[in-house]
């Protein structure tokens with residue numbers, strides 16, 4: 001590698017030298033597909049002392065979404081050469097290169113940062129923008145530049161004097177713009193340099209577009225890889241879920257037998273004996289395990305819903321009747337207030353009952369020492385001819401801690417010693433499958449679960 005300052009092709013006007021320079025530019029642009037390095041190479045090549053074209057260059061790229069020109073990079077000529085020649089044996093086969101350290105230094109200059117902070121609206125009423133974007137032609141500062149629009153004023157301020165703006169065109173579309181000037185010497189921009197820039201800009205536009213396409217393909221490839229990993233993970237989880245469901249199914253039958261025989265044993269043993277106590281423990285533990293297995297099975301099975309018209313009020317009344325002894329045991333006062341005219345929803349009565357039973361059991365768990373459980377049914381018109389029924393289940397059990405609120409609907413999240421953590425997860429899934437919603441609010445008084453379901457018209 002050697003410094004490019006020793007290049008003999010530094011005299012614009014000498015057409016062989018210019019052709020070789022152009023060839024070198026082209027070799028350089030083909031040498032990388034990394035957009036960042038490519039933009040640095042492009043701007044350094046046209047500002048390097050050896051090419052002797054311009055003293056400063058700024059690159060702006062078009063943002064298709066917001067339709068603005070976004071400043072990408074600004075480079076000022078330095079006396080020491082930044083470019084290094086690679087493969088200098090055969091000058092036609094040689095190209096330039098930049099070290100990573102030079103790239104970082106170039107990005108950190110004041111001019112580059114200033115350019116990067118720049119956004120220019122692509123406003124066709126501005127003569128410069130019109131010429132660059134609609135006519136796809138270069139524009140000199142002494143040409144028909146309008147005097148009052150923001151766009152021109154900005155570029156003028158950026159360049160402080162004479163400048164040339166040239167479009168970067170690819171597939172008949174302006175994808176960006178390079179602005180060049182000579183702020184150090186104030187030297188006029190010659191027609192030769194201008195022609196050279198036009199020849200160069202076409203190649204640069206194509207190289208940048210290719211590089212951006214490559215970045216997009218790379219990003220899409222990464223996304224695809226990510227999606228494939230997630231799919232694989234999902235398949236693995238589904239397999240584990242199926243295995244767990246099979247296992248649970250196999251465990252359920254012997255458990256029912258154990259519970260049944262323990263129950264018989266319990267009846268045959270004299271009360272208040274140690275043996276009676278042992279049998280009683282087996283019965284209650286078998287019952288708990290049976291419920292747990294039933295919950296896991298319900299959660300792991302693919303849900304099938306038999307939709308039919310069912311009365312939500314009746315379902316709730318049913319649940320309350322089922323839990324009457326629990327209410328009595330725990331001294332819980334239950335009330336139901338009903339403002340809704342109709343409570344007919346389309347759904348699976350058995351599954352909906354499971355939702356309210358889970359909410360009631362949770363409320364009973366937090367009101368062991370007594371309390372109040374209030375059911376409120378109201379109707380809401382969400383759209384003309386579209387009504388929902390809202391059921392609020394309010395307890396006085398002291399509420400849910402703020403930290404655990406985001407987790408309570410997660411499967412297997414529980415704060416109870418004997419809980420499975422599936423009650424709310426199952427309730428949530430059932431309600432979502434019924435096109436409804438379930439929410440929770442909590443205060444120091446207690447928790448309020450709100451279930452809303454579409455009413456049958």
Ligand SMILES: Nc1ncnc2c1ncn2[C@@H]1O[C@H](COP(=O)(O)OP(=O)(O)OP(=O)(O)O)[C@@H](O)[C@H]1O
Nearest residue numbers: 362363399408414415416419420421422423424447
């Ligand atoms: N009404 C409530 N008041 C206070 N905390 C509640 C209430 N309902 C639910 N929780 C909290 O949410 C957690 C999750 O409830 P969920 O019903 O999903 O599981 P669980 O009751 O712990 O176990 P499972 O219902 O499977 O037997 C509970 O452990 C509890 O901490």
Ligand SMILES: [Mg+2]
Nearest residue numbers: 358362423424
């Ligand atoms: Mg529960």
